[in-house]
Amino acid sequence: MKKTFFLFSTFIVISLTTKAQTDPTIKTSPKVNAERTLETLQRRLSLTDKQKTGLYLILLEQNNKIDSLKNIQAPRVIIKEQVKSSYQKIAGLLTPDQLKEYDNWMTEIRSKASH
Incomplete structure (x- = not known):
C-alpha cells in the first residue's frame, strides 16, 4: 500500500508539473491537468464511459x-492524505487488470522522474 501511495503521489506531482516544465512561466490549470491525465489513462487502460466520467x-x-x-503552503502530509484518498477512489473505479496496469504506469513515471 505504501508503494502504491508513493507511486500515486509521484504521478500527481508529475501531472501537475508537466506543463510547467515546458514553459515555466505558464501555470497549468487543474482542469487541463485532469484532462491530460485522463487522455493518457484512456489510452493505457481502455476506460469505459462511466470510468472516464468518474476518473475525470x-x-x-x-x-x-x-x-x-x-x-x-500546507504541510506535505496533508497533500499526501489527499493523494491517498484519491487513489482509493480511483482503485474503486478500475477493474483489477486496469489497476495493475495503472500501478505499472505509475512505476514507469516514478522511474522517469528519478532520472
Whole structure:
C-alpha cells in the first residue's frame, strides 16, 4: 500500500508539473491537468464511459484541492492524505487488470522522474 501511495503521489506531482516544465512561466490549470491525465489513462487502460466520467471528476477534485493546498503552503502530509484518498477512489473505479496496469504506469513515471 505504501508503494502504491508513493507511486500515486509521484504521478500527481508529475501531472501537475508537466506543463510547467515546458514553459515555466505558464501555470497549468487543474482542469487541463485532469484532462491530460485522463487522455493518457484512456489510452493505457481502455476506460469505459462511466470510468472516464468518474476518473475525470476524481482527478479534477484532486487537482483543485492540491492546488489550493499548495497555495496556502500546507504541510506535505496533508497533500499526501489527499493523494491517498484519491487513489482509493480511483482503485474503486478500475477493474483489477486496469489497476495493475495503472500501478505499472505509475512505476514507469516514478522511474522517469528519478532520472
